Amino acid sequence: MTTSGPGGRFTPRAGATAADQAGASARRGEARSTVRVRRRTRGRPPVPAPPPRPAGLGTLVRTEFFKISTNRGQRGAVALFLLLQIPMLGFWGAGALPEATWNGLRARSGLLLGYLLMALGVQVAAGEFRWRTATLTWLVTPARHRVLGAQLLATVALGVALSALTFTAWVVAGAVRHDAAAMRLDRPGDLAVAFAVVAVTVCAAGVVGVAAGSIARGSSAALFTLLGVGLGELVGDDTRFRGPVTSALGVLGWPTSELDLLSFWAAVASALVATAAAFVALRRDLPG
C-alpha cells in the first residue's frame, strides 16, 4: 500500500488535471469494481424527493409502535400479560356474588394493566438511552419533543386498546357467570364511566412511566425510583394513594361502585406534571 512518491500515496483530486483524474478513476475502478457496480444498480435518484418537511406526529407514533412490536422484551411483556388474562378470567372471583363481580371489574381489568403500562412506558423511553439508540432517533427527528410526544401518544393508545380488551373480556366473563344485568349491561352509562376511569388511570400510569424513563435516561434507574417513590407514598398517611405511583392503586383497587376522586385527579395531575418535567429534561445534551 505504501508507494513512493506523493502521487501514489495520496489521491490529489483538487489539484489534478482532468486527464489525471480520468486515469486515476480508471485505475481505481479496477480495484473496486464490486462497490461501483453495487452503487450503480442502486441508481442515482433511488428515493423520490418529497418537499423537505418533518415527519408528522402520526408517522412518529407509528414508528414507536413498530419499535415496540419489534422489541422482544416489550412485545413479550404485552403478550405474556394477555396470556395471563386467560386463566385469570376463569378463576379470579369465580365464586363471587353478582355485586362483588361488578365491584371487582375495575381492579381486574385495570390494576395489573396500569402497572404493566407504567413499566412498558419506562422501557419505551429509557430503552432509547439504555441502547444509545436515542442518538439515531434524534438524528432523524431532531425535534426531541416530537419524539417524546410520539412515545407518550403510543403508550396512551396502547393503554386505551389494552384497557378496552381487558374491560370487555371481564364484562363478558361476568355476564356469562351471572347475567347481563349484573354487569350493568342494561345501564350503559355506568359501564362507560367505569371504562373511562380504567382507561384514564391506566394511561396516566403509562405516561408517568414514559416520563420517568425519559428523565432518568435509564430503565433500571427509572424503575427503582418509581418503586421507591411508590413505597414512600404508601408510608405517608397523606400521600397514600395520592402520589404518581400509588394513585392508580387508589383508583383501581377500590370497588367499582366507589370512586376516590382525589386519587383519580392525583393520577391525572401526576401524569401531566411528569410530562412537563420530561419535556424540560429533554434539553440535556446527549454526549458520546
Added chain:
Amino acid sequence: MTDVSFSVQRGSVTGFLGPNGSGKTTTLRVLLGLVAPTSGRALIDGRGYRELPDPARLVGAVLEPVAYPARAAVDHLRALALPMRVGPRRVDEVLDAVGLADVAERPVGAFSLGMRQRLALAGALLGDPELLVLDEPANGLDPEGIRWLRDFLRSWADEGRTALLSSHVLAEVTQVVDQVVIIDRGRVALNAPMTEIAAGRVTTAELRATAGPLTDVAQGSVTVRTPHADLLAELLTAEHASRTAGLPDRLADLPGRSGGPVRRVGPDELRLPPGWAELVGQVAARHQIPLVELHTREPDLEGVFFALTGRPASGAEPEPYAGPEPHGDTSVPAQPRHRAADR
C-alpha cells in the same frame, strides 16, 4: 474545546483528525445538534442541524454503531426509515450496498463490531444524503473492511458528494480525503488541502507557525547509513557549502533546516533534507564510501499529524542512539524501518 472553526466544502471529503480525547467526537455531536455548545454554532447549508426540516435526507451520520441487540438488522433500519419516510425497498438497497443483505434477518446482537459499523453506515445512507458525517468509521473493521470502507468513500467522493470523517487512524484517510483538519487539545492545529500536504508545501508555511520546529517525518527526509558516517557528513557539509556559496541565506538554507542540513542521528546514520539522495550517491561514489542504506522518506499525513500533536506514533520506539549529537535532536519520532524495505 476552545476554538474550533473550519468549513467543509461541498463535494469534498474532509478528514478530521486528532489524537484520542482531542474533541473530534464532541465537535461532530455539536454539528449534529446532540450537544449544545456553550458558545459558537455549527451550520449545515447555513442552518443548524436541528433547524433542518428533514435532516436525514441531507446528512447521514455514523457516530457509534448502536442498535437494540434483539432486533433484526432489517427491522432496525425500518424503524429508522419510517420517520424518514423512505420505503422498505430503500432498506433493502442500503443493506445490499453495505453487504449485509444475507444477514438482514439476524438480530444485531449477533453481529460483529465490523458488521454493526456497516449497519450504522446503512442507516446513514437510508435518506440518500448529500453529506456523510462519520466518526471513527474504521473502528472495529478488519483489514478487508477497511479496504471496503476506503473504496466506498472513494466512490462517494467520485460522485461529487461530501463527507466529513474523523479518525485517529491516519492510514485510512490519507487515500480518500481532499482536505485535512487536525485538532489537538480542543483547537484546530491545521486546516490544509491534502495536495498541499502531499507536496510538502504545507510544512514550511502553516506547520512552522502552528507547531514550532518541524520534525523530519513531517518534512520528509533522506536517511543514509554507512560505517564512515563522520567522513560522509563532513564531505556532504562541504559539498553543500560549495553549492550554496554566494546564494542568499534564505535560499541556502533550503531544503535544509536551521542548524545545518546534515545531522548525525545514530552511530552509523545521517539524516538529510529531502532531495539529497542523489548528492549522497555521487559523493559516496567519488570517495568510495560504502553505503549500507540510503532511502528517502516522503512527507506524509502521519508526519504532519504527529508534528502537530507532538505525540509519538503509538508503538513507536524512542530514538535508540544517545551518543554525540551535534544538534541535540532527540524528539524525532522513530522512523518506521519497515518502510525502507518498500524501496
